[in-house]
Amino acid sequence: MLEIRSIKKVFEAGSINEKIAINNLSLTLEEGEFVTIIGDNGAGKSTLLNCIAGEYIVDEGRILLDGIDITYMPEYKSSQYIGRVFQDPLKGTAYDMTIAENLAIAYAKDKPKNLQPGIRKSDIKMFREKLSLIQLGLEDRLNQKVSLISGGQSLAMTLLMDTIVKPKLLLLDEHIAALDPKIAKKVLQLTGEIVEKEKITTMMITHNMKVALEYGSRTIMMHEGQIILDIKGEEREEMTVESLINLFGKKAKHDLENDRILLSR
Amino acid sequence: MNIYTLQSALELGIIYSLLALGSFISYRTLNFPDLTVEGSYTLGAAVSVMVTLAGYPYLSLLAAFVAGAVAGSITALLSTRLKIQPLLAGILLMLGLYSINLKVMGNRANVNLINHRNIYSIFEGTIVEGFQTLITASLVLAVVLIILYFFLKTRLGFVLRATGDNHVMVRALGTNTDFTILLGLSLSNGLVALCGAMIAHEQLFADIGMGIGMVVIGLASVIIGEVLFGTNTLLRRMIAVILGAIVYRLIITIVLEFGMPATDLKLISAIIVAVALSMPVIKEKMELAGRKKANLRGGRSNAGN
Numbered sequence: 001m002l003e004i005r006s007i008k009k010v011f012e013a014g015s016i017n018e019k020i021a022i023n024n025l026s027l028t029l030e031e032g033e034f035v036t037i038i039g040d041n042g043a044g045k046s047t048l049l050n051c052i053a054g055e056y057i058v059d060e061g062r063i064l065l066d067g068i069d070i071t072y073m074p075e076y077k078s079s080q081y082i083g084r085v086f087q088d089p090l091k092g093t094a095y096d097m098t099i100a101e102n103l104a105i106a107y108a109k110d111k112p113k114n115l116q117p118g119i120r121k122s123d124i125k126m127f128r129e130k131l132s133l134i135q136l137g138l139e140d141r142l143n144q145k146v147s148l149i150s151g152g153q154s155l156a157m158t159l160l161m162d163t164i165v166k167p168k169l170l171l172l173d174e175h176i177a178a179l180d181p182k183i184a185k186k187v188l189q190l191t192g193e194i195v196e197k198e199k200i201t202t203m204m205i206t207h208n209m210k211v212a213l214e215y216g217s218r219t220i221m222m223h224e225g226q227i228i229l230d231i232k233g234e235e236r237e238e239m240t241v242e243s244l245i246n247l248f249g250k251k252a253k254h255d256l257e258n259d260r261i262l263l264s265r
Numbered sequence: 266m267n268i269y270t271l272q273s274a275l276e277l278g279i280i281y282s283l284l285a286l287g288s289f290i291s292y293r294t295l296n297f298p299d300l301t302v303e304g305s306y307t308l309g310a311a312v313s314v315m316v317t318l319a320g321y322p323y324l325s326l327l328a329a330f331v332a333g334a335v336a337g338s339i340t341a342l343l344s345t346r347l348k349i350q351p352l353l354a355g356i357l358l359m360l361g362l363y364s365i366n367l368k369v370m371g372n373r374a375n376v377n378l379i380n381h382r383n384i385y386s387i388f389e390g391t392i393v394e395g396f397q398t399l400i401t402a403s404l405v406l407a408v409v410l411i412i413l414y415f416f417l418k419t420r421l422g423f424v425l426r427a428t429g430d431n432h433v434m435v436r437a438l439g440t441n442t443d444f445t446i447l448l449g450l451s452l453s454n455g456l457v458a459l460c461g462a463m464i465a466h467e468q469l470f471a472d473i474g475m476g477i478g479m480v481v482i483g484l485a486s487v488i489i490g491e492v493l494f495g496t497n498t499l500l501r502r503m504i505a506v507i508l509g510a511i512v513y514r515l516i517i518t519i520v521l522e523f524g525m526p527a528t529d530l531k532l533i534s535a536i537i538v539a540v541a542l543s544m545p546v547i548k549e550k551m552e553l554a555g556r557k558k559a560n561l562r563g564g565r566s567n568a569g570n
């Protein structure tokens with residue numbers, strides 16, 4: 001489904017601020033796999049998703065989605081196949097347009113942008129049904145501007161917008177981090193439900209180890225631009241938050257020691 | 266102020282609402298501060314006057330629109346493809362168009378239409394002759410409003426409107442924003458040029474300097490309209506912008522009636538826009554002051570919390 005072959009991404013190459021954000025990383029996802037991604041700050045998690053989405057272009061390596069090479073595909077093209085939810089709810093919606101109009105734009109994602117009416121009567125019914133699934137009462141507010149709804153509501157809406165046309169791949173970058181705990185939990189549950197029901201191949205970054213183990217079918221841990229842990233199946237089921245933290249400490253320390261060896265040479 | 270000055274203000278207001286709708290597209294729906302307007306307005310007038318002199322007054326409106334659209338698309342390309350800042354891209358076009366406009370007018374700074382058929386002459390000799398400008402301008406405006414409104418309600422129109430709100434989202438949902446900006450700026454400058462053309466027919470000449478201050482007039486109309494008449498729905502907002510242009514014209518007419526010299530007009534325009542733009546901040550400050558006062562009067566301050 002998704003095949004990432006030894007990609008590398010360096011920021012500000014050649015300057016004193018040079019930063020290798022992704023270092024020779026490879027990863028293969030199966031159809032319908034739901035991967036949670038954890039790792040310390042600056043590990044390269046967001047950069048990885050940005051490279052896949054085409055927002056950044058990798059310096060080395062290849063990215064294939066369903067057999068299509070998307071390595072150099074501009075974002076607006078690869079986004080035909082990829083759905084993204086950002087942490088900032090404002091990033092996912094057009095605030096000065098109505099809820100219905102926002103959904104309509106999402107629904108027209110894989111259709112030509114021509115002079116057909118933006119919203120049809122039949123669309124309205126479908127939007128209403130979809131909105132009633134997220135249980136935030138938005139189905140009765142179709143003609144209100146998005147600027148009038150809360151951050152949590154618009155994030156839930158973004159999730160809906162990104163899956164209303166089933167994407168080949170869904171990328172979630174700490175999408176619930178800015179919400180208050182109650183809404184965050186709800187949006188997370190919603191995420192799980194939608195992904196499961198539609199069987200969408202998904203990558204979700206989270207800082208919450210519990211969430212990382214609870215959701216999805218596979219967990220990877222990143223550190224300094226590489227994947228240092230990749231668990232699924234039984235191994236993952238037996239994993240607890242404590243053992244995950246321990247494992248992370250060990251792995252990360254191991255790297256540190258390697259660094260020391262390099263430096264002392 | 267007599268009925269004739271009032272009628273003339275209304276006529277000009279209706280024509281200038283095309284400029285206002287153009288500004289609305291660039292400034293509001295694309296969130297693109299576009300200075301091309303100063304050049305494309307004059308370009309529209311120049312092209313239209315020349316085509317009219319050749320004997321095609323109605324075709325000249327179409328020619329003006331197309332010329333303006335081309336100018337707008339160049340600004341869009343400079344900004345999206347070559348990453349030149351929007352303001353600077355507009356200034357470059359404004360500068361370049363000055364020379365082009367002179368060329369269009371055959372290296373003259375001023376070309377007149379006196380004794381030629383213009384778009385308003387259609388009603389000459391009929392019973393409504395006294396209202397020919399009003400009627401023609403209203404017809405054009407109505408056609409533009411209807412087409413524009415329905416266009417902004419299509420799939421293409423939706424992504425155009427979303428571009429100014431959130432270009433990240435538009436790209437994330439599979440549309441190239443370089444294209445929507447190109448489309449929007451073409452449309453916007455096309456309308457501005459159409460406005461310039463219709464003004465030229467009204468005043469019976471095109472002048473190389475007639476575009477000066479048009480950015481500000483366009484913005485003023487948009488802001489005045491939105492503040493006075495609301496922005497709830499798209500249609501309401503578009504009508505508000507049109508009414509804004511008319512109100513702006515009325516204000517100018519009244520100011521002139523009070524004996525203000527016409528040369529001070531640009532200063533007045535600048536002040537109106539500065540005031541209109543700062544409205545939200547002023548409102549907020551006043552509300553804050555009101556709350557502070559109420560709070561202090563309430564006795565206990567919230568400093569401890």
Ligand SMILES: Nc1ncnc2c1ncn2[C@@H]1O[C@H](COP(=O)(O)OP(=O)(O)OP(=O)(O)O)[C@@H](O)[C@H]1O
Binds near residue numbers: 012020039047
């Ligand atoms: N646009 C950029 N320009 C320069 N450096 C960047 C850029 N984006 C990311 N980086 C650097 O690349 C490294 C990886 O950043 P990234 O945002 O991918 O980390 P992350 O794993 O998402 O961290 P966090 O958990 O804090 O979100 C960091 O050192 C960061 O400073």
Ligand SMILES: [Mg+2]
Binds near residue numbers: 045047
């Ligand atoms: Mg990040």
